[in-house]
Amino acid sequence: xxxxxxxxxxxxxxxxxxxxxxxxxxxxxxxxxxxxxxxxxxxxxxxxxxxxxxxxxxxxxxxxxxxxxxxxxxxxxxxxxxxxxxxxxxxxxxxxxxxxxxxxxxxxxxxxxxxxxxxxxxxxxxxxxxxxxx
Amino acid sequence: xxxxxxxxxxxxxxxxxxxxxxxxxxxxxxxxxxxxxxxxxxxxxxxxxxxxxxxxxxxxxxxxxxxxxxxxxxxxxxxxxxxxxxxxxxxxxxxxxxxxxxxxxxxxxxxxxxxxxxxxxxxxxxxxxxxxxx
DNA sequence: TACAAATTTAGAATAATTCTAAATAATTTC
DNA sequence: GAAATTATTTAGAATTATTCTAAATTTGTA
Ligand SMILES: [Mn+2]
Ligand SMILES: [Mn+2]
Ligand SMILES: [Zn+2]
Ligand SMILES: [Zn+2]
Numbered sequence: 001x002x003x004x005x006x007x008x009x010x011x012x013x014x015x016x017x018x019x020x021x022x023x024x025x026x027x028x029x030x031x032x033x034x035x036x037x038x039x040x041x042x043x044x045x046x047x048x049x050x051x052x053x054x055x056x057x058x059x060x061x062x063x064x065x066x067x068x069x070x071x072x073x074x075x076x077x078x079x080x081x082x083x084x085x086x087x088x089x090x091x092x093x094x095x096x097x098x099x100x101x102x103x104x105x106x107x108x109x110x111x112x113x114x115x116x117x118x119x120x121x122x123x124x125x126x127x128x129x130x131x132x133x134x
Numbered sequence: 135x136x137x138x139x140x141x142x143x144x145x146x147x148x149x150x151x152x153x154x155x156x157x158x159x160x161x162x163x164x165x166x167x168x169x170x171x172x173x174x175x176x177x178x179x180x181x182x183x184x185x186x187x188x189x190x191x192x193x194x195x196x197x198x199x200x201x202x203x204x205x206x207x208x209x210x211x212x213x214x215x216x217x218x219x220x221x222x223x224x225x226x227x228x229x230x231x232x233x234x235x236x237x238x239x240x241x242x243x244x245x246x247x248x249x250x251x252x253x254x255x256x257x258x259x260x261x262x263x264x265x266x267x268x
Numbered sequence: 269t270a271c272a273a274a275t276t277t278a279g280a281a282t283a284a285t286t287c288t289a290a291a292t293a294a295t296t297t298c
Numbered sequence: 299g300a301a302a303t304t305a306t307t308t309a310g311a312a313t314t315a316t317t318c319t320a321a322a323t324t325t326g327t328a
Contacts, residue, residue, distance in 0.1 A: 016293090016306065035284080048292095050308045055285065071205035071256075075284080075315075087255070089248060102243045106255065109236045113262045114223060121221070121240065121255035122205075128247045150275065150324090169315080182323095184277045189316065209284075209315080274325070281318065288311080296303070 011064045021046060022057045023066065026081035032070050032088065032097040034078055072097060072122040087121035093130040145198045155180060156191045157200065160215035166204050166222065166231040168212055206231060206256040221255035227264035 004024045008015040021042055026033075033041070039054045058079055061067035070078040072090045078097060085107070087100040106119050138158045142149040155176055160167075167175070173188045192213055195201035204212040206224045212231060219241070221234040240253050 014294090014305080018307070048308075050310095051284095052286085052309080053307055056307080069208070071207075071209070073205075074203070075205070075209040075211050077209050077284085091248070092251065100244065104243070106240070109238070109240075110234065110257070114225070114257075115260040115265060116257055117226065117259040119255065119257050121253065123244070123248075123250055123253050125251040126249040131249060148274080148325090152276070182277075184279095185315095186278080186317080187276055190276080211315085270328085272325100272327080274323105276323070277321085279319090281316105283316080284314085286311105286313070288309105290308085292305105292307070294303100294305070296301105298299100298301085 007066065011066060013060060013064060018046060018049065018053050019057050019060070022054065023061060023081065026067060026079060030099065032078040032080050034076060038079065068118070070097065070120070070122075073124065085119055087123065089123045089125070089127070091127035091130055092124055093126050096127060098127070141200065145200060147194060147198060152180060152183065152187050153191050153194070156188060157195060157215065160201060160213060164233065166212040166214050168210060172213065202252070204231065204254070207258065219253055221257065223257045223259070223261070225261035225264055226258055227260050230261060232261070
Protein backbone atom coordinates (compact mmCIF):
# COMPACT_ATOMS: atom_id res chain seq x y z
CA UNK A 1 0.00 0.00 0.00
CA UNK A 2 1.20 3.49 -0.90
CA UNK A 3 2.11 5.93 1.81
CA UNK A 4 0.48 9.32 1.81
CA UNK A 5 3.85 10.83 1.01
CA UNK A 6 4.11 8.61 -2.08
CA UNK A 7 0.62 9.60 -3.19
CA UNK A 8 1.54 13.28 -2.99
CA UNK A 9 4.79 12.80 -4.89
CA UNK A 10 3.15 10.69 -7.58
CA UNK A 11 0.66 13.50 -8.11
CA UNK A 12 3.32 16.14 -8.46
CA UNK A 13 2.89 17.66 -5.00
CA UNK A 14 6.11 18.20 -3.06
CA UNK A 15 5.40 16.79 0.36
CA UNK A 16 6.05 19.61 2.78
CA UNK A 17 5.25 18.97 6.43
CA UNK A 18 2.07 21.02 6.16
CA UNK A 19 0.82 19.30 3.03
CA UNK A 20 1.61 15.85 4.33
CA UNK A 21 -0.04 16.42 7.71
CA UNK A 22 -3.18 17.96 6.25
CA UNK A 23 -3.50 15.18 3.69
CA UNK A 24 -2.81 12.46 6.28
CA UNK A 25 -5.33 14.03 8.66
CA UNK A 26 -8.00 13.88 5.96
CA UNK A 27 -7.04 10.35 4.95
CA UNK A 28 -7.37 9.17 8.55
CA UNK A 29 -10.80 10.63 9.28
CA UNK A 30 -14.29 9.91 8.07
CA UNK A 31 -15.71 13.00 9.73
CA UNK A 32 -15.70 15.38 6.73
CA UNK A 33 -14.19 18.29 8.63
CA UNK A 34 -14.39 21.96 7.74
CA UNK A 35 -11.28 24.06 7.06
CA UNK A 36 -11.58 25.50 10.51
CA UNK A 37 -11.67 22.07 12.16
CA UNK A 38 -8.64 20.95 10.19
CA UNK A 39 -6.75 24.06 11.25
CA UNK A 40 -7.80 23.69 14.85
CA UNK A 41 -6.93 20.01 15.11
CA UNK A 42 -3.50 20.44 13.55
CA UNK A 43 -2.28 23.62 15.18
CA UNK A 44 -0.86 21.77 18.21
CA UNK A 45 1.14 19.45 15.97
CA UNK A 46 2.28 22.31 13.71
CA UNK A 47 2.36 25.38 15.95
CA UNK A 48 3.33 27.68 13.10
CA UNK A 49 0.37 26.58 10.95
CA UNK A 50 -1.68 29.36 9.45
CA UNK A 51 -5.24 29.27 8.23
CA UNK A 52 -4.08 30.51 4.84
CA UNK A 53 -1.90 27.40 4.50
CA UNK A 54 -4.86 25.15 5.24
CA UNK A 55 -6.85 26.86 2.48
CA UNK A 56 -3.88 26.83 0.07
CA UNK A 57 -3.18 23.14 0.63
CA UNK A 58 -6.84 22.17 0.31
CA UNK A 59 -7.09 24.06 -2.97
CA UNK A 60 -3.97 22.31 -4.25
CA UNK A 61 -5.17 18.85 -3.22
CA UNK A 62 -8.55 19.50 -4.82
CA UNK A 63 -6.89 20.57 -8.08
CA UNK A 64 -4.95 17.28 -8.02
CA UNK A 65 -8.18 15.39 -7.35
CA UNK A 66 -6.84 13.96 -4.10
CA UNK A 67 -9.50 15.67 -2.02
CA UNK A 68 -13.07 16.77 -2.70
CA UNK A 69 -15.31 19.44 -1.28
CA UNK A 70 -18.57 18.33 0.29
CA UNK A 71 -21.41 20.82 0.18
CA UNK A 72 -24.27 19.37 2.14
CA UNK A 73 -25.80 22.17 4.17
CA UNK A 74 -26.01 25.94 3.98
CA UNK A 75 -22.70 27.36 2.98
CA UNK A 76 -20.67 25.07 5.15
CA UNK A 77 -17.80 23.56 3.14
CA UNK A 78 -16.37 20.24 4.24
CA UNK A 79 -13.42 18.26 2.92
CA UNK A 80 -13.04 14.57 2.11
CA UNK A 81 -10.01 12.52 1.03
CA UNK A 82 -12.33 9.75 -0.15
CA UNK A 83 -12.60 10.62 -3.82
CA UNK A 84 -14.34 7.51 -5.16
CA UNK A 85 -17.89 8.32 -6.29
CA UNK A 86 -20.05 8.41 -3.19
CA UNK A 87 -22.62 10.57 -1.48
CA UNK A 88 -23.22 11.99 1.95
CA UNK A 89 -25.86 11.91 4.59
CA UNK A 90 -26.12 14.63 7.22
CA UNK A 91 -28.28 14.08 10.27
CA UNK A 92 -30.31 17.16 11.18
CA UNK A 93 -30.32 16.07 14.82
CA UNK A 94 -26.73 15.09 15.68
CA UNK A 95 -25.07 16.89 12.77
CA UNK A 96 -22.92 13.94 11.76
CA UNK A 97 -21.97 13.57 8.08
CA UNK A 98 -21.49 10.00 6.86
CA UNK A 99 -20.72 8.31 3.56
CA UNK A 100 -23.36 6.76 1.32
CA UNK A 101 -22.32 4.32 -1.38
CA UNK A 102 -24.79 3.25 -4.05
CA UNK A 103 -25.09 -0.21 -5.57
CA UNK A 104 -24.67 1.19 -9.05
CA UNK A 105 -22.89 4.39 -10.13
CA UNK A 106 -25.19 7.38 -10.46
CA UNK A 107 -23.43 7.98 -13.73
CA UNK A 108 -25.40 5.21 -15.41
CA UNK A 109 -28.73 6.87 -14.67
CA UNK A 110 -27.87 9.99 -16.61
CA UNK A 111 -28.43 10.94 -20.20
CA UNK A 112 -24.91 11.79 -21.22
CA UNK A 113 -25.23 14.96 -23.21
CA UNK A 114 -22.34 16.47 -21.26
CA UNK A 115 -18.85 15.61 -20.14
CA UNK A 116 -18.99 14.75 -16.45
CA UNK A 117 -16.16 15.83 -14.16
CA UNK A 118 -17.63 15.41 -10.70
CA UNK A 119 -20.78 13.86 -9.28
CA UNK A 120 -21.98 14.42 -5.73
CA UNK A 121 -25.16 13.58 -3.97
CA UNK A 122 -26.27 14.68 -0.56
CA UNK A 123 -29.05 13.62 1.70
CA UNK A 124 -30.31 15.21 4.88
CA UNK A 125 -32.66 13.73 7.42
CA UNK A 126 -32.42 11.83 10.69
CA UNK A 127 -29.88 9.04 11.24
CA UNK A 128 -30.66 5.59 12.61
CA UNK A 129 -29.13 6.27 15.99
CA UNK A 130 -31.09 9.52 16.45
CA UNK A 131 -34.28 7.82 15.25
CA UNK A 132 -34.06 5.09 17.89
CA UNK A 133 -33.28 7.59 20.67
CA UNK A 134 -36.64 9.28 20.11
CA UNK B 135 -53.66 26.06 -11.99
CA UNK B 136 -52.88 27.78 -8.69
CA UNK B 137 -51.52 31.28 -8.65
CA UNK B 138 -48.32 31.96 -6.75
CA UNK B 139 -50.34 34.01 -4.32
CA UNK B 140 -52.60 31.03 -3.65
CA UNK B 141 -49.61 28.77 -3.11
CA UNK B 142 -48.23 31.15 -0.50
CA UNK B 143 -51.54 31.48 1.31
CA UNK B 144 -52.12 27.72 1.29
CA UNK B 145 -48.76 27.28 2.93
CA UNK B 146 -49.44 29.79 5.65
CA UNK B 147 -47.35 32.61 4.21
CA UNK B 148 -49.04 36.00 4.08
CA UNK B 149 -48.42 37.26 0.58
CA UNK B 150 -46.68 40.60 1.02
CA UNK B 151 -45.45 42.32 -2.12
CA UNK B 152 -41.88 41.31 -1.36
CA UNK B 153 -42.69 37.67 -0.70
CA UNK B 154 -44.90 37.38 -3.75
CA UNK B 155 -42.40 39.02 -6.10
CA UNK B 156 -39.46 36.98 -4.85
CA UNK B 157 -41.44 33.76 -5.07
CA UNK B 158 -42.81 34.63 -8.53
CA UNK B 159 -39.36 35.57 -9.73
CA UNK B 160 -38.04 32.16 -8.67
CA UNK B 161 -41.04 30.35 -10.15
CA UNK B 162 -40.50 32.05 -13.49
CA UNK B 163 -36.81 31.30 -13.90
CA UNK B 164 -34.78 28.17 -14.44
CA UNK B 165 -31.48 29.95 -13.85
CA UNK B 166 -30.97 29.04 -10.17
CA UNK B 167 -30.03 32.56 -9.11
CA UNK B 168 -28.05 33.56 -6.04
CA UNK B 169 -29.51 35.82 -3.33
CA UNK B 170 -27.53 38.68 -4.79
CA UNK B 171 -28.95 38.14 -8.30
CA UNK B 172 -32.48 37.99 -6.93
CA UNK B 173 -31.94 41.23 -5.05
CA UNK B 174 -30.35 42.90 -8.02
CA UNK B 175 -33.05 41.84 -10.49
CA UNK B 176 -35.91 42.92 -8.24
CA UNK B 177 -34.65 46.21 -6.89
CA UNK B 178 -36.00 48.18 -9.87
CA UNK B 179 -39.46 46.71 -9.39
CA UNK B 180 -39.34 47.15 -5.60
CA UNK B 181 -37.09 50.17 -5.01
CA UNK B 182 -37.32 49.85 -1.23
CA UNK B 183 -36.19 46.23 -1.27
CA UNK B 184 -33.42 45.35 1.12
CA UNK B 185 -30.99 42.46 0.97
CA UNK B 186 -32.12 41.41 4.43
CA UNK B 187 -35.63 40.94 3.12
CA UNK B 188 -34.38 38.73 0.32
CA UNK B 189 -32.59 36.53 2.84
CA UNK B 190 -35.55 36.55 5.23
CA UNK B 191 -38.03 35.59 2.53
CA UNK B 192 -35.77 32.86 1.15
CA UNK B 193 -35.39 31.38 4.62
CA UNK B 194 -39.15 31.44 5.10
CA UNK B 195 -39.89 29.84 1.72
CA UNK B 196 -37.29 27.15 2.40
CA UNK B 197 -38.84 26.38 5.77
CA UNK B 198 -42.19 25.99 4.00
CA UNK B 199 -40.55 23.71 1.42
CA UNK B 200 -41.55 26.02 -1.44
CA UNK B 201 -37.95 26.72 -2.39
CA UNK B 202 -34.72 24.77 -2.08
CA UNK B 203 -31.09 25.73 -1.83
CA UNK B 204 -28.74 24.45 -4.50
CA UNK B 205 -25.13 23.96 -3.47
CA UNK B 206 -23.18 22.99 -6.54
CA UNK B 207 -19.88 24.82 -6.44
CA UNK B 208 -17.66 26.33 -3.80
CA UNK B 209 -19.74 28.20 -1.27
CA UNK B 210 -22.05 29.75 -3.79
CA UNK B 211 -25.66 29.29 -2.69
CA UNK B 212 -28.37 29.26 -5.34
CA UNK B 213 -32.14 29.09 -5.02
CA UNK B 214 -34.72 27.04 -6.87
CA UNK B 215 -38.52 27.03 -6.74
CA UNK B 216 -38.57 23.62 -8.42
CA UNK B 217 -38.84 21.37 -5.39
CA UNK B 218 -39.55 18.03 -7.02
CA UNK B 219 -36.60 15.65 -6.61
CA UNK B 220 -34.04 16.56 -9.23
CA UNK B 221 -30.37 17.30 -9.60
CA UNK B 222 -28.21 19.96 -11.17
CA UNK B 223 -25.50 20.24 -13.72
CA UNK B 224 -23.09 23.16 -13.75
CA UNK B 225 -20.90 23.74 -16.78
CA UNK B 226 -17.33 24.67 -15.84
CA UNK B 227 -17.00 26.62 -19.09
CA UNK B 228 -20.14 28.77 -19.39
CA UNK B 229 -21.18 28.57 -15.74
CA UNK B 230 -24.79 27.72 -16.49
CA UNK B 231 -26.71 25.58 -13.99
CA UNK B 232 -29.41 23.34 -15.44
CA UNK B 233 -31.81 20.73 -14.12
CA UNK B 234 -31.21 16.99 -14.33
CA UNK B 235 -34.09 14.60 -13.86
CA UNK B 236 -33.47 10.88 -13.39
CA UNK B 237 -35.59 8.05 -14.77
CA UNK B 238 -36.02 6.59 -11.32
CA UNK B 239 -35.88 8.36 -7.95
CA UNK B 240 -32.48 8.22 -6.29
CA UNK B 241 -34.38 7.30 -3.18
CA UNK B 242 -34.84 3.74 -4.43
CA UNK B 243 -31.10 3.14 -4.66
CA UNK B 244 -30.52 3.78 -0.98
CA UNK B 245 -30.50 1.45 1.99
CA UNK B 246 -33.02 3.15 4.20
CA UNK B 247 -31.47 3.14 7.61
CA UNK B 248 -32.39 6.80 8.02
CA UNK B 249 -35.34 9.12 7.59
CA UNK B 250 -34.76 11.14 4.43
CA UNK B 251 -35.77 14.81 4.35
CA UNK B 252 -33.96 16.13 1.29
CA UNK B 253 -31.99 14.59 -1.56
CA UNK B 254 -29.82 16.59 -3.92
CA UNK B 255 -27.33 15.60 -6.54
CA UNK B 256 -24.96 17.81 -8.41
CA UNK B 257 -22.78 17.28 -11.40
CA UNK B 258 -20.08 19.48 -12.83
CA UNK B 259 -18.39 19.18 -16.21
CA UNK B 260 -18.80 20.64 -19.68
CA UNK B 261 -22.21 21.14 -21.27
CA UNK B 262 -23.19 20.01 -24.76
CA UNK B 263 -23.13 23.48 -26.24
CA UNK B 264 -19.65 24.21 -24.85
CA UNK B 265 -18.41 20.80 -26.02
CA UNK B 266 -19.40 21.44 -29.64
CA UNK B 267 -17.91 24.93 -29.62
CA UNK B 268 -14.44 23.47 -28.94
C1' DT C 269 -58.71 56.58 15.16
C1' DA C 270 -55.65 54.04 18.22
C1' DC C 271 -53.19 50.07 19.39
C1' DA C 272 -50.88 45.76 18.50
C1' DA C 273 -48.68 42.59 15.61
C1' DA C 274 -46.25 41.55 11.47
C1' DT C 275 -43.03 42.84 8.07
C1' DT C 276 -39.45 45.42 6.06
C1' DT C 277 -35.49 48.15 6.23
C1' DA C 278 -30.51 50.11 6.71
C1' DG C 279 -26.60 49.42 8.47
C1' DA C 280 -23.61 47.12 11.89
C1' DA C 281 -21.67 42.67 13.20
C1' DT C 282 -19.99 38.24 12.15
C1' DA C 283 -17.77 34.55 9.68
C1' DA C 284 -15.56 32.29 5.92
C1' DT C 285 -12.41 32.81 2.41
C1' DT C 286 -9.06 35.20 -0.47
C1' DC C 287 -5.44 38.49 -1.16
C1' DT C 288 -0.97 40.55 -0.30
C1' DA C 289 3.48 41.16 0.76
C1' DA C 290 7.00 39.71 3.83
C1' DA C 291 9.47 35.77 6.08
C1' DT C 292 11.20 31.29 5.89
C1' DA C 293 12.72 27.07 3.76
C1' DA C 294 14.39 24.37 -0.01
C1' DT C 295 16.90 23.99 -4.31
C1' DT C 296 20.14 25.31 -7.78
C1' DT C 297 24.22 27.63 -9.51
C1' DC C 298 28.73 28.92 -9.29
C1' DG D 299 29.37 25.67 0.60
C1' DA D 300 28.10 30.66 -0.04
C1' DA D 301 25.00 33.26 -2.93
C1' DA D 302 21.14 33.50 -5.75
C1' DT D 303 16.75 31.67 -7.12
C1' DT D 304 12.52 29.46 -6.40
C1' DA D 305 8.92 27.42 -3.63
C1' DT D 306 6.25 27.51 0.44
C1' DT D 307 4.37 29.37 4.49
C1' DT D 308 2.82 33.02 7.25
C1' DA D 309 0.15 37.05 9.54
C1' DG D 310 -2.89 40.08 8.97
C1' DA D 311 -5.66 43.04 5.88
C1' DA D 312 -9.35 42.96 2.50
C1' DT D 313 -13.32 41.07 0.59
C1' DT D 314 -17.68 38.74 0.46
C1' DA D 315 -21.82 36.51 1.93
C1' DT D 316 -24.88 36.16 5.50
C1' DT D 317 -26.97 37.22 9.95
C1' DC D 318 -28.17 40.33 13.59
C1' DT D 319 -30.29 44.39 15.55
C1' DA D 320 -33.16 47.94 16.40
C1' DA D 321 -35.94 51.33 14.24
C1' DA D 322 -39.45 52.40 10.67
C1' DT D 323 -43.26 51.08 8.05
C1' DT D 324 -47.25 48.49 6.97
C1' DT D 325 -51.17 45.70 8.06
C1' DG D 326 -54.79 44.11 10.81
C1' DT D 327 -58.01 44.77 14.74
C1' DA D 328 -60.71 46.94 18.49
MN1 LIG E 1 -17.28 11.08 2.17
MN1 LIG F 1 -33.32 23.05 -10.40
ZN1 LIG G 1 -28.14 11.68 14.14
ZN1 LIG H 1 -21.35 25.33 -21.05
